[in-house]
Each structure stands twice: as structure tokens, then as C-alpha cells.
Amino acid sequence: MGTKINIETMGLHDILSAWAKTRPDSDAVIYEGTFLFKDRVERYTYREMDKQSNKFAQALLKLGVKKGDRVAIYLPNCPEFLISYFGIFKVGGVVVPLSPIYTAREVSYQLNDTDARVIITASFLLTNIDKEKIEQLKHIILIDEKSGFPMFKTLVDESENINPEVQVDVKNDIVMIPYTSGTTGVPKGVPHTHYHYTWNLQQASLHMNFDEYEVTCTVTPLFHVTGYHDTYGIALFGGWPCVVMERFDPVKLVQLIEEYRITFTLIPTAGLIYMLNIPDKDKYDISSLKGVMSGGSAVPVEVGNAFTKAYNVDLMEGYGSTEIVITHVNPRSRKGKIKFGSVGITVNNNTKDIITKIVDESDGVTERPRGEVGEIIIKCPCSSNGYWNKQEDSMESFKNGYWYSGDIGYIDEEGYLYITDRKKDMINVSGFKCWPREVEELLHEHPKVSAAVVVGKSDPVKGEVPVAFIELKPGMTSSVEEINTFIKDKLAKYKIPVEYHIIPSIPRTAVGKADKQELKKRLK
Numbered sequence: 001m002g003t004k005i006n007i008e009t010m011g012l013h014d015i016l017s018a019w020a021k022t023r024p025d026s027d028a029v030i031y032e033g034t035f036l037f038k039d040r041v042e043r044y045t046y047r048e049m050d051k052q053s054n055k056f057a058q059a060l061l062k063l064g065v066k067k068g069d070r071v072a073i074y075l076p077n078c079p080e081f082l083i084s085y086f087g088i089f090k091v092g093g094v095v096v097p098l099s100p101i102y103t104a105r106e107v108s109y110q111l112n113d114t115d116a117r118v119i120i121t122a123s124f125l126l127t128n129i130d131k132e133k134i135e136q137l138k139h140i141i142l143i144d145e146k147s148g149f150p151m152f153k154t155l156v157d158e159s160e161n162i163n164p165e166v167q168v169d170v171k172n173d174i175v176m177i178p179y180t181s182g183t184t185g186v187p188k189g190v191p192h193t194h195y196h197y198t199w200n201l202q203q204a205s206l207h208m209n210f211d212e213y214e215v216t217c218t219v220t221p222l223f224h225v226t227g228y229h230d231t232y233g234i235a236l237f238g239g240w241p242c243v244v245m246e247r248f249d250p251v252k253l254v255q256l257i258e259e260y261r262i263t264f265t266l267i268p269t270a271g272l273i274y275m276l277n278i279p280d281k282d283k284y285d286i287s288s289l290k291g292v293m294s295g296g297s298a299v300p301v302e303v304g305n306a307f308t309k310a311y312n313v314d315l316m317e318g319y320g321s322t323e324i325v326i327t328h329v330n331p332r333s334r335k336g337k338i339k340f341g342s343v344g345i346t347v348n349n350n351t352k353d354i355i356t357k358i359v360d361e362s363d364g365v366t367e368r369p370r371g372e373v374g375e376i377i378i379k380c381p382c383s384s385n386g387y388w389n390k391q392e393d394s395m396e397s398f399k400n401g402y403w404y405s406g407d408i409g410y411i412d413e414e415g416y417l418y419i420t421d422r423k424k425d426m427i428n429v430s431g432f433k434c435w436p437r438e439v440e441e442l443l444h445e446h447p448k449v450s451a452a453v454v455v456g457k458s459d460p461v462k463g464e465v466p467v468a469f470i471e472l473k474p475g476m477t478s479s480v481e482e483i484n485t486f487i488k489d490k491l492a493k494y495k496i497p498v499e500y501h502i503i504p505s506i507p508r509t510a511v512g513k514a515d516k517q518e519l520k521k522r523l524k
Contacts, residue, residue, distance in 0.1 A: 296431020
């Protein structure tokens with residue numbers, strides 16, 4: 001028995017509750033711990049997910065959470081993440097997902113920026129929550145036991161299974177603020193409504209040409225759009241099971257494909273390379289897997305061809321962002337042509353609602369003809385309207401209904417979009433955005449550093465990695481070890497330079513700007 005999903009009136013939590021009524025005993029989430037929670041293997045039906053999130057919603061109400069309040073989730077992939085996600089929605093709250101690899105500096109910034117009052121986390125992450133710097137934070141809920149903190153399970157067990165049914169305007173009320181790095185290096189919150197996500201899920205589901213029953217798998221972090229939307233969200237929209245891995249592990253993934261007959265997943269480009277290097281892959285029955293999405297960084301043609309041959313699947317490279325969710329994907333082979341090197345066509349071939357233009361980089365207005373390179377700008381119903389508390393950045397990136405991506409590319413004669421470069425200096429590390437200025441500003445805090453410049457260096461697995469060039473103050477001496485020790489605990493691991501070059505002086509252009517092109521040449 002199915003259920004009719006009306007995206008005009010239903011939020012993501014309403015979709016969960018609808019499936020709980022029509023498919024109560026069907027699997028919703030199958031959790032497989034692979035690292036910190038490696039002993040956890042749990043199954044949740046749609047009825048149980050709905051019940052648990054109802055009870056957590058009631059617990060939040062007891063804590064004083066009301067409609068519009070921001071509630072942060074600072075966890076690795078685990079069932080409590082998703083239960084919290086729906087519970088927050090059910091009280092009309094706003095989810096603020098945080099990366100579990102963020103440090104105290106990064107966590108404090110995002111909690112203060114959103115004025116978050118509650119955070120759900122684990123005891124091993126407590127050292128990164130500095131309450132003295134986050135004065136508005138009222139409650140820290142832990143998913144494990146530690147004296148002095150409310151425990152997630154206890155709060156749920158002691159609450160009633162009643163959906164608060166807070167009225168939410170699905171098209172206008174903000175329900176999530178994920179963060180993306182900005183061109184200034186300062187992380188930016190991206191407010192979204194339920195409709196942004198449900199409209200996109202509807203279009204993407206049609207585009208993927210799914211069968212009546214699928215089993216998806218989430219290997220990417222749930223705090224990221226590829227996790228909570230592109231794989232888990234797809235399963236939610238279809239009323240299907242989603243196998244959620246705590247962390248990507250290529251060997252474990254092929255084991256799970258065999259065990260649960262997984263049909264669809266999303267694997268970042270670097271992960272595809274790891275999947276190609278699995279020893280004894282052929283001893284597993286992976287015949288159920290039919291479709292794999294990829295993105296984050298360009299899939300090399302040779303990798304795409306090798307993966308397609310090795311796994312006998314449709315490998316569909318796509319394009320999206322925290323701001324616009326996902327707007328382009330290569331079609332399934334049974335529905336169209338897959339072009340490696342391209343991020344595909346607009347989802348569901350919907351060029352009426354998703355308008356993509358290539359414009360002149362200098363004026364941001366003059367449209368380039370097919371085949372010519374320029375900046376990619378996109379208008380769509382799933383786009384955020386701007387950045388949280390960042391009016392100037394919003395005006396720069398959101399103009400006349402279009403999101404200015406900062407990416408450079410072109411559209412071919414068949415409507416396929418190609419990304420040829422990254423505007424400005426962003427370093428794409430395995431799909432994560434590392435903006436040099438954020439790292440440079442931290443390096444400048446070192447008392448011996450006069451100037452610091454961070455550039456990207458090509459990497460065969462991660463796409464790019466950050467490298468730092470440092471000029472010391474006159475008369476000072478330092479070492480790579482000293483600089484690395486200063487920086488390593490203050491940023492997420494992917495932002496930390498893999499190389500440090502201490503040089504006599506930073507090369508500069510005629511107008512005094514750091515000559516990054518010259519520095520990049522030194523890495524070749």
C-alpha cells in the first residue's frame with residue numbers, strides 16, 4: 001500500500017508519518033556502525049522512527065524548545081541523528097547540522113551564528129563545546145551516558161508518543177540551516193524550507209527512474225546534503241529502507257550491498273577509487289546494485305569507465321550545493337545518455353523550473369552561447385534565498401533570482417553541463433570546500449608568521465589538498481613541526497595543509513597581491 005505525497009502541504013516529517021501509517025512494519029533505517037559505533041547494528045521500521053521522533057519532539061517541548069528555535073545536531077552518522085532531525089521538525093524547530101570533525105573554534109562560530117539553544121551530541125565531542133563562548137546554549141543532550149547531562153534515550157523513554165503537530169508553512173518557514181564555506185573563508189549558513197527539499201526529492205526521484213522498490217545506502221555524512229538528502233532523503237520520499245553507514249568503508253560497503261541487496265548509493269569521487277582497489281571484490285554478490293551517484297569533485301573519465309565496468313552499474317555524476325541542493329545529474333542509461341566528464345542535465349530534464357545559464361565572468365549578465373565557458377548561474381525552486389546573517393554575501397551570490405555558483409563551465413549542444421574550473425581560489429578536498437583565507441587567517445595568528453598563503457595542489461585521490469607557503473617575521477626562526485602543531489587542533493582535518501613551505505618572502509604581483517600562480521608553479 002502506498003501513500004500520496006503532496007509537497008505543497010507536507011514537510012519531511014509528514015512524509016515519515018505518512019509512511020508510518022501505510023507501511024508501518026517496513027524497514028526505514030538499517031544502521032551499521034563501522035568505526036566509533038562498530039558494535040551497533042540496528043533496524044528501525046517506519047512506525048518505530050515515527051514513534052521515536054514523536055517522543056523526542058515531546059522531550060524538546062519539555063526543554064522549552066518552540067517553533068523557530070535553532071537546535072544543533074553534532075554527531076557522526078547514527079540513528080539518533082535522524083530521530084533528532086524529525087523530532088526537531090515536529091516541534092517547528094530549525095535543524096543546524098554540524099560536522100563531527102569540526103573543532104571548538106568552528107563549533108562555537110556556528111552555534112553563536114544561529115543562536116542555537118540546544119545541541120545533541122556525544123560525550124567524546126564535549127571538549128569542542130566551550131559553553132563560556134556560547135552563552136545562549138541552554139541544553140546539551142548526549143546520546144551516551146555522562147554525569148550531569150541529560151541522556152537522549154532517557155528523554156525519549158520518559159516522553160509520550162504524541163506528534164505535537166505544530167503548524168509549519170512548508171514553503172516559507174526555515175527548517176534547516178546547513179553551513180557551507182564562503183568566498184571570504186567565513187562559514188555561511190544556508191536557510192532552507194521543507195519545500196526546497198521535497199520539491200527537489202520529487203524531481204530527482206523522477207530523474208533517477210527508480211523501480212517500485214529500492215534499497216538505498218548512505219555512506220556520506222548525514223550533516224551534509226549528500227547524506228541527509230541525496231541518499232537518505234531519496235529513501236524517505238519513496239518509503240524505502242536506507243542502510244546508513246557510520247563512515248565510508250569500501251570493503252564493508254560491498255559486504256552490505258550483498259547482505260541487504262542495496263540498489264542505489266552515492267559515492268564521492270575519491271571513494272570510487274577506493275572501491276576499484278578492493279581485493280577479492282568478486283567474491284561478493286553485488287548484482288543488486290544498479291545505480292551510483294557521484295560528485296563533490298570531477299570524476300576522471302578513466303575512473304568512470306573502470307568503475308562502470310567493474311560494478312556493472314550506471315555511474316551518474318551530478319552537480320549541486322548546499323545552496324541549491326542538486327540540480328544536475330547524468331540520466332540512467334535506460335533513460336538517456338551518460339557522459340563521463342559532465343555533471344549531466346537538469347534533474348527530470350526540467351528546464352522550465354531549473355534555469356541554468358553560463359554568463360560572462362566580468363559582468364555576470366551577458367549570456368554565453370552553447371559550448372562557451374563562463375560562470376554557472378542557476379535559478380530553481382529548491383534554491384535558498386540567501387545566507388544567514390550575511391547580507392553582503394547574499395547580495396553577491398544571489399541576484400535576480402539566480403544563485404551565482406562561482407564555478408566555471410559550459411553547456412554542450414545536448415544540454416549537458418561541464419565544470420571546467422573553480423572560480424577564485426577554493427580548494428576542493430574530496431568534495432569538501434576548503435577556503436584558503438580561513439586557513440591563512442589562522443596561520444597569521446602565529447606570533448612568528450609575517451605572511452601566509454594557501455593554495456591547492458592536485459591529489460590523485462582527494463582531487464586537491466591545501467599547501468601553505470609561509471614568510472616569517474624578520475629575525476624569527478621556526479619549523480614545519482612548530483607551525484603544524486599550532487594549527488592542527490584548530491581546524492577540521494581536511495583544511496590542514498599537507499605541506500608547509502617556509503620561504504624568504506611571498507612573491508607578489510605589481511599591485512602587491514600575493515602571486516598565487518607563481519606559488520602553484522613551485523609545486524609542479
